[in-house]
Amino acid sequence: MSARRLDLEASLSLEAFQLEANLKLTLEGVTALFGPNGSGKSTLLRLIAGLEKAKRASIRYDEALWADSARGIHLPTHRRPVGLVFQDARLFEHLDVAGNLRYADRRSRKNGGAITWDGVIQALDLGQLLNRRVTGLSGGERQRVALGRTILTRPKLLLLDEPLSALDISRKADILPYLGSAPRQFGIPTIFVSHAVDEVVQIADRMIVLAEGRVQAVGSVAEVLERSDLQGFTGRFEAGSLLEAVVTRQDEEFRLTELSFAGQTITMPMVSFLSVGEAVRLRIRARDVALAKGRPQGLSIRNILEGEIAEISVEAGTAFAEVLIDLGGSRLRARITRASVADLDLKVGEQVFALVKSTTFDRRAISRRQ
Amino acid sequence: MPDLAPLWLTLHLALVTTLLLLVAGTPLAWWLAHTRSRIKPLIEAVTALPLVLPPTVMGFYLLVLLSPNSWVGSFWVTVTGETLTFSFSGLVVASFFYSLPFMVQPLQGAFQAIGSRPLEAAASLRASPLDAFLTVAVPLAGRGFLVASVLTFAHTIGEFGVVLMVGGNIPGETRVIAIDIYEKVETLQYGEAHLLSAGLLIFSFAVLVLVYAVNRRGAGHVR
Numbered sequence: 181m182s183a184r185r186l187d188l189e190a191s192l193s194l195e196a197f198q199l200e201a202n203l204k205l206t207l208e209g210v211t212a213l214f215g216p217n218g219s220g221k222s223t224l225l226r227l228i229a230g231l232e233k234a235k236r237a238s239i240r241y242d243e244a245l246w247a248d249s250a251r252g253i254h255l256p257t258h259r260r261p262v263g264l265v266f267q268d269a270r271l272f273e274h275l276d277v278a279g280n281l282r283y284a285d286r287r288s289r290k291n292g293g294a295i296t297w298d299g300v301i302q303a304l305d306l307g308q309l310l311n312r313r314v315t316g317l318s319g320g321e322r323q324r325v326a327l328g329r330t331i332l333t334r335p336k337l338l339l340l341d342e343p344l345s346a347l348d349i350s351r352k353a354d355i356l357p358y359l360g361s362a363p364r365q366f367g368i369p370t371i372f373v374s375h376a377v378d379e380v381v382q383i384a385d386r387m388i389v390l391a392e393g394r395v396q397a398v399g400s401v402a403e404v405l406e407r408s409d410l411q412g413f414t415g416r417f418e419a420g421s422l423l424e425a426v427v428t429r430q431d432e433e434f435r436l437t438e439l440s441f442a443g444q445t446i447t448m449p450m451v452s453f454l455s456v457g458e459a460v461r462l463r464i465r466a467r468d469v470a471l472a473k474g475r476p477q478g479l480s481i482r483n484i485l486e487g488e489i490a491e492i493s494v495e496a497g498t499a500f501a502e503v504l505i506d507l508g509g510s511r512l513r514a515r516i517t518r519a520s521v522a523d524l525d526l527k528v529g530e531q532v533f534a535l536v537k538s539t540t541f542d543r544r545a546i547s548r549r550q
Numbered sequence: 551m552p553d554l555a556p557l558w559l560t561l562h563l564a565l566v567t568t569l570l571l572l573v574a575g576t577p578l579a580w581w582l583a584h585t586r587s588r589i590k591p592l593i594e595a596v597t598a599l600p601l602v603l604p605p606t607v608m609g610f611y612l613l614v615l616l617s618p619n620s621w622v623g624s625f626w627v628t629v630t631g632e633t634l635t636f637s638f639s640g641l642v643v644a645s646f647f648y649s650l651p652f653m654v655q656p657l658q659g660a661f662q663a664i665g666s667r668p669l670e671a672a673a674s675l676r677a678s679p680l681d682a683f684l685t686v687a688v689p690l691a692g693r694g695f696l697v698a699s700v701l702t703f704a705h706t707i708g709e710f711g712v713v714l715m716v717g718g719n720i721p722g723e724t725r726v727i728a729i730d731i732y733e734k735v736e737t738l739q740y741g742e743a744h745l746l747s748a749g750l751l752i753f754s755f756a757v758l759v760l761v762y763a764v765n766r767r768g769a770g771h772v773r
Contacts (some may be wrong), residue, residue: 231670257673258682270671274689283685287676333675 183208184369192234199393207369212384220393221373229264230257263335267342269326271314278310284332291334304328320351338370420465421513427458442508448541466515468540472533483536556730564706567645571653579657609715612644636718644716645706652701660694704757
């Protein structure tokens with residue numbers, strides 16, 4: 181997949197809401213646009229798609245100029261090579277599923293490329309749905325059709341506007357893998373709007389944090405989630421760390437999956453869809469990590485990771501402190517009491533052992549790395 | 551056997567008027583449904599005027615406007631060689647204005663109910679605004695088109711005052727059913743007046759039942 185550049189500068193006011201965005205991005209794979217509700221994520225996406233007009237805006241995608249308010253340029257939506265999947269799917273109710281897909285395909289077939297009708301039907305498992313009426317589809321099916329329809333416009337940039345927000349947890353789990361894999365399979369750089377860290381962790385490589393109408397941070401998902409100065413935005417959801425690991429063993433007898441990273445081993449309850457050798461990303465919540473100064477013996481906890489304390493931040497006025505442990509490149513965040521920090525006399529640079537209970541991982545903590 | 555000429559003339563007039571209003575009323579209804587212009591209330595009021603004005607008032611002004619002494623009327627005489635007043639063409643023009651709200655208001659309502667969401671979706675799928683209008687808005691507003699056309703057709707059939715003012719009572723040219731009934735009553739042919747009146751009554755009732763039945767179906771559009 182080739183990387184694309186998006187340069188965007190915009191200021192927009194809608195009633196009481198003010199958006200000031202200034203982004204210079206290299207887009208490759210899936211980039212999450214993350215922020216709390218009402219932070220301006222959808223507005224920013226609509227601006228990129230051309231559905232919203234800002235009083236001051238300049239948007240450039242690779243060599244193409246999409247908007248420049250100073251010169252009075254505003255390329256209308258239907259002429260921007262952007263695909264947008266709406267929160268509410270917006271399938272056409274006067275057409276069946278095949279009709280909806282054909283609507284997009286017919287208008288973009290001449291753009292050719294690697295995207296074909298059959299390829300999209302197959303990638304999103306739409307074959308069974310083709311003759312169904314749109315009104316009879318479940319929420320997850322609607323979003324799959326909407327995603328397929330959008331990919332059939334052969335976009336150079338794919339925008340997903342919280343396509344999971346209307347779905348319950350089990351439906352989300354059904355469609356998340358498609359959202360993660362389709363953009364990569366068809367080689368379309370994607371911006372994925374979400375306010376849920378677990379979704380971001382599962383499908384995005386990089387993330388943009390948007391809050392209070394401003395861009396707060398841009399970087400790799402692991403990097404951004406680790407930054408303590410952003411916890412005000414990301415930490416409303418559980419603080420935690422992301423580890424990139426490789427599956428080394430599937431233990432059928434004890435139903436465990438063994439992962440390895442930086443020479444250390446982690447076991448978790450078996451995730452059967454993974455195969456040995458596959459690269460995965462694992463999220464560990466800070467509060468699930470305990471620390472010990474010496475290697476503990478006779479414990480039920482199976483995951484004991486050795487590392488060096490990189491940072492200790494005490495949360496004034498609370499019982500807690502956060503300790504960042506360097507595990508040979510990746511960092512693990514532990515949330516323990518200030519009293520423990522004092523009792524164990526923890527200091528930056530010291531060797532410690534981090535303990536993580538295997539049972540704290542669940543299927544949602546892990547995702548494939550494409 | 552009663553003279554059927556007024557019936558055919560009436561149907562002819564209603565059909566032509568409905569077709570003309572479909573062509574002209576659709577863009578107007580579309581504009582009213584989507585504009586944020588400050589003159590929108592003004593245009594809406596003008597469109598709704600025929601609903602509240604006495605037909606004689608409209609008929610009077612149309613008579614003045616269409617007469618060969620006005621520039622509109624004299625222009626028509628120069629181009630076609632006949633006058634707009636007391637002619638079938640004049641009736642079409644009068645019916646067009648008189649039935650305008652019956653076409654525009656249901657269409658405007660249907661377009662507003664669709665909203666901008668499906669159109670944004672169409673734009674994101676590379677459909678130009680005209681393309682999106684024809685392939686998304688029109689099919690989704692199918693029910694609105696049906697209701698608007700039926701109401702316009704029926705209303706034109708029942709029109710009396712404006713026709714009398716602008717068209718008079720010329721057999722085969724401007725004597726529509728409503729005028730014919732008036733004529734029959736004036737000449738004390740009550741039997742024939744009954745027949746025609748009952749016909750119009752049943753027709754109007756059937757049309758309204760159809761409109762309300764379509765409206766009750768609620769969901770979106772005509773399949």
